[in-house]
Amino acid sequence: MQTEGGNTVSTNIVEQPAEHGVSPNSDAGFTIDETLAQAVQSGNIPGVVAMAATRDNVVYEGAYGQSGEEQSVQVSADSMFWIASMSKPITSIAAMQLLEQNKLQLDRPIGELLPELANPQVLEGFATDGRPLMRPAxxxxxxxxxxxxxxxxxxxxxxxxxxxxxxxxxxPDVTTCTPNAFRLPLMFDPGERWHYGISLDWVGKVIEAASGQRLEEYFQQHIFGPLGMVDTTFAPTSERRERLMPMHARLPDGSLQPIPFELPEDPEFYLAGGGLFGTARDYLKLLQMILNEGTFNGLQILRPETVRLMAQNHIGDLQAGKMTSAMPELTQDVEFFPGMEKRWGLGYLINTEATPEGRSAGSLGWAGLANTYFWVDPARQVTGVIMTQILPFADPAMMEVFNQFEAGVYRQLDA
Structure with a gap:
C-alpha cells in the first residue's frame, strides 16, 4: 500500500539468511524473510509477525524481533497484539450472523433497537461564545x-x-470504555458521506441488544470458538498479557520508544470497534473463513451469500478510505491507494483496481491503529496479515514492510 503526503520509505534488503521465518516456498519466502528480518535488525520496526494463506493452506509464516520488558522474549506466531480496528470486521461478521437469523435488518432505523440513537443530533459548528450548535439529523x-x-x-x-x-x-475517550464516551454528535446527516469513526462501537451495542449476550461471550461462542481463535479476546489473561508485544512510539528523529498502553481490564462496555487483542495466527483463520465463503475446518460461520454480500460496495459513489488526523501522535493523514476510487462493503475497504503489489480489483482489506494490516483477495484466493505495535498509524517504515510482504506473497503464488 502507498500513502499520500510522502508517507512511504524504502527498506533495504540485505543478502543474508533469514533467522526464523518459516516459508514453504524457499525462493519467494526467502525474500519475505529478508524483508522482515532487515526491518527489525535495522531498528525500523520493533518486531513483526506476518502470515499468508490460500483457502486451505498457510503459505507463509514469519516472526522477527524481541519483546517483553527486557526485550528478552522472542516474537513468535503466538505473540499477542492489540489489533485495534481490525476488530471491526469481526464485529461486522457478528452483526451479519444476527441478520441471517432475522434478529437485525440492514435498513430499519437502529433507534428502534437502541433508543439512544432514535434522535441523532448533527454538530454544525460553534457559537461565538463557544457553545456547540446542534440540529436534528x-x-x-x-x-x-x-x-x-x-x-x-x-x-x-x-x-x-x-x-x-x-x-x-x-x-472521555472511547478507549476508556465508559458510557459517556458514546455521547458524540454526528458530523453530517446519515448516508451523506463516508467518514471513519465510532460506528462499529455502536454496532457492538446493537449486537448485545439483539443477542442478549455480552460481546465477549457472543464472539467466543459464535466466532472465536468455532474458528479455533484460541487467543483472541477483549480481556487477555495474565498469560496472554505476557505474550503481548509492547507498544512503541515513533519519535521525531525516527527512532522507536516503548510506551505504556492499556485498555480497561474489566470495562463497562467492550470496544467493538477497536478493543480486541489476538494473534496473527488467529486472525488468519478468520480471513481463511472469508476466502471459503463462510466455512472453516468444516464449520459454517456465515452463509456464502452473506459473505458475498459483505464484499459488495454498499456506499454507492461515495469515496472511502481517506482519513485526516487531528491528533498526529495517534495517526497521520492517510489514504490507501491514492488516486484510486475506493468503496466500502459491510466491514472492509474495497480497492476498485489492481494494486502494484498484486492485489486484485475487488479485494478487501483494513488495518488497526497500532499498524496491523490485512487483505483478502477472493479472485486470487489468497489472504495475508501482518502485525506490529507502533504509533502513530500509517507508520512509513511499517507500510513499506507491508508493501514488500504483500508483493512477496504474490510472487510466491506466481512462482
Missing part, C-alpha cells in the same frame, strides 16, 4: 450506515471540530 441511522461508516459518527482524533466538541464537553 434529517433522517434515521441504519445498521447499514453504521457498518459502512456513513452514519455521521467520527473519531475525535480524526476530526478537528469533533475534537473541539469532546474537549469542550469533557467527553
Amino acid at each position: 434529517k433522517g434515521p441511522i441504519t445498521l447499514r450506515q453504521l457498518l459502512t461508516h456513513t452514519s455521521g459518527f467520527g473519531y475525535a482524533f480524526g476530526e478537528a471540530q469533533l475534537l473541539k466538541y469532546v474537549q469542550k464537553e469533557a467527553i
Whole structure:
C-alpha cells in the first residue's frame, strides 16, 4: 500500500539468511524473510509477525524481533497484539450472523433497537461564545450506515471540530470504555458521506441488544470458538498479557520508544470497534473463513451469500478510505491507494483496481491503529496479515514492510 503526503520509505534488503521465518516456498519466502528480518535488525520496526494463506493452506509464516520488558522474549506466531480496528470486521461478521437469523435488518432505523440513537443530533459548528450548535439529523441511522461508516459518527482524533466538541464537553475517550464516551454528535446527516469513526462501537451495542449476550461471550461462542481463535479476546489473561508485544512510539528523529498502553481490564462496555487483542495466527483463520465463503475446518460461520454480500460496495459513489488526523501522535493523514476510487462493503475497504503489489480489483482489506494490516483477495484466493505495535498509524517504515510482504506473497503464488 502507498500513502499520500510522502508517507512511504524504502527498506533495504540485505543478502543474508533469514533467522526464523518459516516459508514453504524457499525462493519467494526467502525474500519475505529478508524483508522482515532487515526491518527489525535495522531498528525500523520493533518486531513483526506476518502470515499468508490460500483457502486451505498457510503459505507463509514469519516472526522477527524481541519483546517483553527486557526485550528478552522472542516474537513468535503466538505473540499477542492489540489489533485495534481490525476488530471491526469481526464485529461486522457478528452483526451479519444476527441478520441471517432475522434478529437485525440492514435498513430499519437502529433507534428502534437502541433508543439512544432514535434522535441523532448533527454538530454544525460553534457559537461565538463557544457553545456547540446542534440540529436534528434529517433522517434515521441504519445498521447499514453504521457498518459502512456513513452514519455521521467520527473519531475525535480524526476530526478537528469533533475534537473541539469532546474537549469542550469533557467527553472521555472511547478507549476508556465508559458510557459517556458514546455521547458524540454526528458530523453530517446519515448516508451523506463516508467518514471513519465510532460506528462499529455502536454496532457492538446493537449486537448485545439483539443477542442478549455480552460481546465477549457472543464472539467466543459464535466466532472465536468455532474458528479455533484460541487467543483472541477483549480481556487477555495474565498469560496472554505476557505474550503481548509492547507498544512503541515513533519519535521525531525516527527512532522507536516503548510506551505504556492499556485498555480497561474489566470495562463497562467492550470496544467493538477497536478493543480486541489476538494473534496473527488467529486472525488468519478468520480471513481463511472469508476466502471459503463462510466455512472453516468444516464449520459454517456465515452463509456464502452473506459473505458475498459483505464484499459488495454498499456506499454507492461515495469515496472511502481517506482519513485526516487531528491528533498526529495517534495517526497521520492517510489514504490507501491514492488516486484510486475506493468503496466500502459491510466491514472492509474495497480497492476498485489492481494494486502494484498484486492485489486484485475487488479485494478487501483494513488495518488497526497500532499498524496491523490485512487483505483478502477472493479472485486470487489468497489472504495475508501482518502485525506490529507502533504509533502513530500509517507508520512509513511499517507500510513499506507491508508493501514488500504483500508483493512477496504474490510472487510466491506466481512462482
